Amino acid sequence: MRAWQISSFGIDSLEFVERPTPTPGPGEVLVGVRAVSYNYRDLMVVKGLYNPKMKLPRIPCSDAAGEVVAVGADLTKWRAGDRVAGIFMQNWVDGPLTAAKARGALGGDIDGVLADYVVLKEDGLVGIPDHLSYQEGATLPCAAIAAWNGLAAGELKPGATVLIQGTGGVSIFALQFARLKGARVLGLSSSQEKLERAKAMGLDAGLNYRDNPEWDLWANEQTGGEGVDLVVDVGGAGTLARSLRAIRPGGTVAQVGALAASTDPFPIPLIIHKTARIRGIYVGSRKDFLDMNRAIALTEMRPVGEAFDWSQAREVFKFLEEATHFGKLVLTVS
Ligand SMILES: NC(=O)c1ccc[n+]([C@@H]2O[C@H](COP(=O)([O-])OP(=O)(O)OC[C@H]3O[C@@H](n4cnc5c(N)ncnc54)[C@H](OP(=O)(O)O)[C@@H]3O)[C@@H](O)[C@H]2O)c1
Numbered sequence: 484m485r486a487w488q489i490s491s492f493g494i495d496s497l498e499f500v501e502r503p504t505p506t507p508g509p510g511e512v513l514v515g516v517r518a519v520s521y522n523y524r525d526l527m528v529v530k531g532l533y534n535p536k537m538k539l540p541r542i543p544c545s546d547a548a549g550e551v552v553a554v555g556a557d558l559t560k561w562r563a564g565d566r567v568a569g570i571f572m573q574n575w576v577d578g579p580l581t582a583a584k585a586r587g588a589l590g591g592d593i594d595g596v597l598a599d600y601v602v603l604k605e606d607g608l609v610g611i612p613d614h615l616s617y618q619e620g621a622t623l624p625c626a627a628i629a630a631w632n633g634l635a636a637g638e639l640k641p642g643a644t645v646l647i648q649g650t651g652g653v654s655i656f657a658l659q660f661a662r663l664k665g666a667r668v669l670g671l672s673s674s675q676e677k678l679e680r681a682k683a684m685g686l687d688a689g690l691n692y693r694d695n696p697e698w699d700l701w702a703n704e705q706t707g708g709e710g711v712d713l714v715v716d717v718g719g720a721g722t723l724a725r726s727l728r729a730i731r732p733g734g735t736v737a738q739v740g741a742l743a744a745s746t747d748p749f750p751i752p753l754i755i756h757k758t759a760r761i762r763g764i765y766v767g768s769r770k771d772f773l774d775m776n777r778a779i780a781l782t783e784m785r786p787v788g789e790a791f792d793w794s795q796a797r798e799v800f801k802f803l804e805e806a807t808h809f810g811k812l813v814l815t816v817s
Pocket of ligand 1: 522523625
């Protein structure tokens with residue numbers, strides 16, 4: 484099979500290699516990968532920032548969609564030709580996360596999916612909704628489920644207000660799922676053009692966070708001084724204090740990302756005074772993926788992004804680094 488791998492850290496160190504095509508053992512499925520999507524985590528993996536002690540060489544990336552090519556002996560759950568996507572943590576099938584389930588994340592603990600074949604566990608994949616292309620299906624395993632569970636953490640009623648940060652993979656899915664829940668959505672971006680694109684998708688109001696660093700005040704103004712019900716926070720240390728100022732008393736911050744650094748002290752008084760709920764999100768289980776796919780299929784929701792040929796794997800990592808994208812960056816395996 485062909486794969487992109489890193490033998491040392493760095494985008495320019497990605498190398499296109501031939502490896503033996505794996506054979507599925509008992510309880511395993513061989514998937515012919517048709518498309519792969521990037522997540523910010525993959526960029527961190529490749530640059531050596533996610534786990535500097537990661538054993539190399541490693542095939543990066545967690546998110547792929549493709550076609551079942553072969554199955555292990557006696558396996559009846561999947562058949563050749565099934566359209567599938569892998570799940571992020573191969574061991575997290577259902578129920579709450581445990582230490583054991585957290586091991587086995589694709590493109591982190593184990594080799595990932597930036598290859599034309601991958602072997603997955605029989606419970607390590609799901610079918611993709613019929614109306615989606617492989618490129619669209621490949622966007623779902625990480626960012627979409629994180630957004631889905633981020634929204635779920637808010638326990639929202641229709642008419643609630645959600646604030647999203649930026650216009651990357653997680654945030655655009657959060658916009659789409661918030662709209663499905665009948666929520667009003669406020670959004671931040673460093674780009675007016677991206678805000679306009681988000682408005683065309685249903686964003687109710689947007690603000691440039693570079694020009695308006697006190698966006699928490701704006702969020703409060705937008706909600707009549709009450710504060711929003713939920714912030715889907717992708718900034719982390721650099722945004723958490725403002726997210727806490729932006730929520731209503733008793734509101735929720737779904738802590739998904741860590742894009743923005745800060746040396747400010749952890750905002751304990753704000754957590755207390757807002758009686759805030761901060762919910763850490765770490766992707767989700769196979770069951771979450773199935774629940775999300777049901778909603779995507781029912782509403783014929785389509786992921787948003789841009790696809791490139793996988794010969795451009797290095798360039799597309801640079802696009803991710805420059806953050807010029809909107810939604811997801813996808814590679815078509817040719
Ligand atoms: N916990 C989980 O399960 C999980 C799952 C997926 C991702 N993540 C994490 O979530 C974060 C986002 O991931 P992603 O894949 O969506 O990344 P992405 O597609 O690269 O999106 C990045 C976007 O975030 C926005 N952004 C950056 N700094 C910001 C700031 N200070 N305030 C507001 N927005 C800011 C920018 O949007 P504009 O260009 O519009 O300004 C940027 O384009 C990363 O930290 C990633 O590791 C976590």
